[in-house]
Amino acid sequence: MAESLKVAAETGDINGLYGSIKEDSHVLDRIDAIPFVDTPLHIAASAGHIDFAIEILRLKPSFGRKLNPDGLSSLHLALINDKFETVKRLIKFDKELIRVKGREGANSLHLIAENDNNANQQQIVAAGRIDILAEFLFACPNSIEDLTNRNETALHIALKTENQRAVQVILGCICRIGRTEVLAYRDVEGKNAFDMAESTSQLEVWGLPLLIALF
Known part of the structure; x- marks a missing residue:
């Protein structure tokens, strides 16, 4: 250049x-x-x-x-x-x-769904990330189905990294657009959203009642 x-x-x-x-x-x-x-x-x-x-x-x-x-x-x-x-x-x-999609098949929705430890230390930045996540889902709801190389949705990533606010926003989007089949998507380890929530040992925190209702 x-x-x-x-x-x-x-x-x-x-x-x-x-x-x-x-x-x-x-x-x-x-x-x-x-x-x-x-x-x-x-x-x-x-x-x-x-x-x-x-x-x-x-x-x-x-x-x-x-x-x-x-x-x-x-x-x-x-x-x-x-x-x-x-x-x-x-x-x-x-x-x-x-x-x-970029490195390892992750798009920007996957990236913003991941829990950022640095952002957690800065409330303004953390809130900004959640606002962007919501804007992504509103602007391009079909991105909720996009998979990484490990067959992970943004919900998989939010659950795996224990990003509670992101999980809540993504579940809300799934309800709004009626894409409950996304909850059944399994990653390369065979885990769906419910499995990921269970593996955190914090089922109620991750919205167990909503997950049960949607499955």
């Missing part, structure tokens, strides 16, 4: 973006031709430069589905760096970005 374009992405400089395009009209195409790369969208999303991220996504929609060498999409990186407003704008532009 041209240094001028990299700097523009790091600083959120849209004028710098178009300056790079004027210097080389194929600059974005060349980046897109690389199988695994940190695109300007990855860089801008990581830093929370919302306007730049949306501008580059509009110019090159394929960047939204491209993975970097770590197997992460731009939306993954925005989540990892707690750039929640950037996440919201990206999925408003293209809700299917939620379903882009």
Whole structure:
């Protein structure tokens, strides 16, 4: 990537973006031709430069589905760096970005459903993650069925990592959209949602009455 374009992405400089395009009209195409790369969208999303991220996504929609060498999409990186407003704008532009699978087959819903120990130490960040989880499910409810390489749904991951608030939000979505069959999905170890809840030894905490009612 041209240094001028990299700097523009790091600083959120849209004028710098178009300056790079004027210097080389194929600059974005060349980046897109690389199988695994940190695109300007990855860089801008990581830093929370919302306007730049949306501008580059509009110019090159394929960047939204491209993975970097770590197997992460731009939306993954925005989540990892707690750039929640950037996440919201990206999925408003293209809700299917939620379903882009990265490392180990995990999409952004899987990522946000996982209990983040660091986030638990910061109530504002933890609340932001739950808000994003709810927005993902509202924007793209079909993502509730997406599986990782280990055949795990977002519910599997929330239960396994004992993310109580995420479990409650996901179960609420399952009830709302009538996708109770998701509860019966089994991971590579043969465990469904009820099995995962039981393995935590905290069945009532994880909504045992609701799980029983749904099965």
